Amino acid sequence: MSEIIQASTVGEALETAASKRPGSPMFYYEDKEYSYASVNETTDRVAMALLNMGFVRGDKIGIIGLNQPEWLYMYFGAVKIGVVITGLSVRYRDTELEYILNQSETRAVLTLASLGEMNYVSFFEGFKPRIPNVKEFIFMGGPGFKGSFSFEDMLQTEIDKTRLDQAKAAVEPDDSIMIIYTSGTTGVPKGAVLSHKSQMASARGQAVHTSTCPDDNVALALPFNHVGGVTCGVLTSLLGMGKYILIPMFSPDHIAAQIKKYGFTTASGVPTMHALVLMNEAYQALDLSQCRMAIVGGSNADDTLLKKIYDSYPNARVMNLYGLSETSGAVVLSPWDGDFETTLKSIGKPIADFEVKVVDESGKEVALGETGELCFKGDAVTKGYYNMPEKTAETFRDGWLHTGDMGYLDEEGFIYLRGRKKEMYIQGGFNVYPVEVENLIARHPKVAMVAGIGVPDEYLGEVGRYYIVPYPDANPTEEEIKAFCKEHLADYKVPREIVFRAELPLTPAGKIQKSKLEEEAKEGK
Incomplete structure (x- = not known):
């Protein structure tokens, strides 16, 4: 039985791990090993630097960075003293940044100096008037503008232990720890307010369920501004005192190279990530028998992909994982003793002591086997949405x-x-859930990716339009796909429109972004 840390706050969990396994690797990054003790000490320096800058419990700081040590240093340093992290993505541009930074009332931003063609120094220097709440700009990886701060300097801060300990002692389990914005698959982003208690509850539930231990190692490519990266990855590993490889940005070649160097016990990611790594020649050449667990989360995985994962990792238990920003991370996983045929159809059962019920439009529970809205209860459920009382x-x-x-x-x-619920469309009076049709189309041997939406129709009200990315050199036809669907689905579920694409829009978390497809459909594209 693995030992799972039972701390009540994230800062306490890191300190416990550092005391129990000081010299053990917490993570690897760019061919360097970072121990639990060194990360704990560095994050104390960051916490002290924030105190010296006047930060107090409840202040918010956004992070624009890759999956890199600096991101984790700021996260752990901030939350040790009650400062809240606002989740930002390197993909965000002016519209998203203006909305999120203002809506969340964020005080400061830690950002890369540049990434690719994006020069964050000049961008933020001109952007300041549009985000009046942001008082401090901290740059990493290069100099900033006049009046900004250097993160490298923060890492050298001398520690006033008495003052730091006082700030740490004031942090409560119910304190906010992160504001994570919904990835925008529908409507205006909402900032789910996670607490130490909620994030730890989800991470602990997953760590216990998966028996996470010091021998475990996972390549973390899911971005840290979402629960898939920070809760399901970083914190789950922390509570089991395991280790992970930081993958700055998703790249099958880089993942393969890092696993070849450091090994792995867990393959984890959203369906698109699993599909892409398993198509990579360098990854296929690895010893995949060392993997004990393959976890698929983030969105519904079709059974064709799950079977491919099952066949690729001969010694691994294949698990579905279900969680949301609003649940701080995982609340459902496939059980260890479940058979694979059930895993192909079901996302699993609630973990820990989390509860589930299914309700109709009026909020009344429905009978077993009857479709309704999934509802969850437990410590992992977040406080609500920041400054959105009606949505909350x-x-x-x-x-x-x-x-x-x-x-x-x-x-x-x-x-x-x-x-x-909002993806369901009504075609000729019949309810159609796109995921059911998507799962079937994904089984077609020529289909790599698929996403379906409902579009207006003069006669039927709505009809299904399905966007398909074929495999390289495969040339499926519209008639071929429709015939395949007619063979396996009720006639009202058969797509009326098929659109072939070279790629599909993805959210920063790697999910297919249906809101973009819906926007394009409205614009007649």
């Missing part, structure tokens, strides 16, 4: 999170996902 009241009711995901329960307690 609509989504968080009587301790239950109403997810907007449709599904049903069977008599054994397995959860079956049917798709997003």
Whole structure:
């Protein structure tokens, strides 16, 4: 049985791990090893630097960075003293940054000096008037503008232990720790307010369920501004005192090279990541028998991909993972003793002591086997949305999170996902959940990726339009795909429109961004 840290705050968890396994690697980055003790000490310096700058419990700081040590140093340093992290992405540009930084009332930003063609120094120097709440700009990897701060200088801060300990002692489990904005698959982004308690509850539930231990190693490519990277990856590993490889940006070649150097026990990512690494020749050449667990999360995985994962890792338990920003991370995983045939159909069962129910439009529980909205309850559920009382009241009711995901329960307690409530379209009076059709189309041997939406139709109200990315050198036809669907689906579920694409828009978390497809459809594209 693995030992799982039982701390009540994230800072306490890191300090416990550093005391128990000081010299053990916490993570690897660019061919260098970072121990638990060194990370703990460095993050104390960052915490002290923030105190010297006048930061107090409840202040917010956004991070624009890759999966790199500096991101983790700021995260752990800030939360040790009650400063809240605002999740930002390197993909965000002026519209998203203006909205999120203002809506969250963020005080400071830690950012790369530049990335690719994006010069953040000149960008923020001219952008300051549009984000009046942001008082401090901290740059890493290069000099900033006049009046800004250097993160490298913060790392050299001398520690006043008495003052630092006082700030740490004031942090409570119910304190906010992060504001993570929904990835924008629908509507205006909402900032889910995670607490130490909620983030730790999800991470602990996953660590216990997966028996995370010091021998474990996982390549972390999911971005840290989302729960998939920070909770399911960083904190789950921390509580089991395991280790991970920081993958700055998703790259199958880089992942393969790092795993070849450091090994791995866990393959983890959203379906698109799994599909792409398993198509990579360097990855296929690795010893995949060392992997004990393959976890697929973030969105519904089709059974063709799950079978490929099952066949690729001969000694691994394949698990689905379900979680949301609003649950701080995982709340559902496939059980260890479940058979693979069930894993192909079901996302699993609630972990830890998290509860699930399925309700109809009026909020009344439905019978087993009947489709309704999935609702969850437990310590992992977040406080609500930042400065959005109406949206909070609509989504968080009587301790239950109403997810907007449709599904049903069977008599054994397995959860079956049917798709997003708002994604459902009504074709000729029949309810159609795109995920069901997507899962079928994904089985077609010529289809690499697929996403479906409902579009207006003069006669049927709405019809299904499915966007397909074929495999290289495969040339499926519209008639071929429709014939395949007719063979396996009720006629009202068969797509009326097929659109072939070279690629599909993705959110920063790697999910297919249907809102972009819906926007294009409205514009007649």
